[in-house]
Amino acid sequence: MQISESEVDGVAVLGLSGRLDGLAAPELEKKLAEVVAAGKDRLVFDCSGVEYASSAGLRVFLLAAKQLKTRGGRCGFAALTAPLREVFSVSGFLDILEVHDTVAQATT
Amino acid sequence: MKPLTFTEEIVLLALDDRTGAQLPLPVTALAYGLAGAVLADLAVAGKIDTDEKKLVVLDATPTGDPLLDPWLALIAEDKTVHPVAHWLSVLADRQREIEQPALDRLIDRGILKRQDKKILWVIGMRRYPTVDGHERTEVRTRLGQLILGDDIPDPRDAILISLLRGCCRAR
Numbered sequence: 001m002q003i004s005e006s007e008v009d010g011v012a013v014l015g016l017s018g019r020l021d022g023l024a025a026p027e028l029e030k031k032l033a034e035v036v037a038a039g040k041d042r043l044v045f046d047c048s049g050v051e052y053a054s055s056a057g058l059r060v061f062l063l064a065a066k067q068l069k070t071r072g073g074r075c076g077f078a079a080l081t082a083p084l085r086e087v088f089s090v091s092g093f094l095d096i097l098e099v100h101d102t103v104a105q106a107t108t
Numbered sequence: 109m110k111p112l113t114f115t116e117e118i119v120l121l122a123l124d125d126r127t128g129a130q131l132p133l134p135v136t137a138l139a140y141g142l143a144g145a146v147l148a149d150l151a152v153a154g155k156i157d158t159d160e161k162k163l164v165v166l167d168a169t170p171t172g173d174p175l176l177d178p179w180l181a182l183i184a185e186d187k188t189v190h191p192v193a194h195w196l197s198v199l200a201d202r203q204r205e206i207e208q209p210a211l212d213r214l215i216d217r218g219i220l221k222r223q224d225k226k227i228l229w230v231i232g233m234r235r236y237p238t239v240d241g242h243e244r245t246e247v248r249t250r251l252g253q254l255i256l257g258d259d260i261p262d263p264r265d266a267i268l269i270s271l272l273r274g275c276c277r278a279r
Contacts, residue, residue, distance in 0.1 A: 022157030
């Protein structure tokens with residue numbers, strides 16, 4: 001999995017590309033910890049390149065949403081690919097997480 | 109004290125606080141709940157990963173937890189990749205072998221006590237009443253707040269809610 005980091009209007013954006021599985025999840029969790037440690041209170045995952053997400057990947061997404069909300073911040077998930085939207089739907093994540101069609105919408 | 113595993117939490121929550129008898133559950137509900145709990149413990153430990161179609165072993169080295177390692181070894185020995193449903197079924201058939209060590213550990217932790225009784229002076233009956241209800245009260249309070257509120261659960265709580273829902277205990 002490739003993870004790119006950028007910032008849009010003060011919002012941290014992590015661009016994800018490839019397979020978010022049990023091997024990639026620890027790397028994403030580490031990146032999340034860096035964002036949280038840097039004091040960011042808004043984070044958006046650009047999911048337009050996510051080909052696949054396993055349960056390990058979903059756990060990191062949930063952890064991110066929980067951590068940001070606990071500190072009074074927000075965590076958005078933008079541009080879900082069809083496979084990711086499917087697992088978000090099955091897992092109930094569409095009901096509890098902030099999902100946006102585009103990164104621009106998520107960062108406003 | 110080390111946090112309870114999902115396996116221990118399911119065993120604990122399936123018992124009546126006062127009498128220590130198993131709560132009335134649909135047939136096989138606890139078996140599948142415990143099977144799911146073992147898989148969840150292995151997943152959180154980074155040993156396995158799952159998706160809708162398959163369960164894969166990421167790391168076959170033992171966790172060091174005797175409640176989990178026999179099952180990790182069993183899954184790792186099978187060179188065929190199966191869906192989660194397969195392993196749920198296999199582990200559900202081994203319910204006693206999962207449940208008894210978890211009960212023993214809860215006794216060792218001082219959370220439960222073993223109580224042997226006789227019905228009509230003949231039929232032996234073993235129950236596990238609670239010694240210290242703190243753990244159970246804490247998990248029930250936490251889950252109750254999550255279910256009734258609009259907070260985002262952390263991954264551990266989300267897994268536990270799913271397991272309880274799966275074995276009909278999320279009431």
